[in-house]
Amino acid sequence: MGCDFCVNAWPVYSRLTELAKDFERHALLLRCPQCGTLYEIFPEERGVPQAITEDEARQRFPGAT
DSSP: OOOHHHHTTOSOOTTSEEEEEETTTTEEEEEOTTTOOEEEEOTTOOSOOOEEOHHHHHHHSTTOO
16 A cells, blocks of 8 residues: 555655646545555545555546646
């Protein structure tokens, strides 16, 4: 589920790279710059998010690179 860098990034996730925003769902797609793990986060939630696959990221954030 990621490396020490991204696992230790919570709850301050500014160390991760923001790839996309979904304003309707209030969601962000983030990638760890060290290991490439993708995360979908909801800033108003305080829990540690689950990693998502590239296929899930494409479905949830269409048009993101």
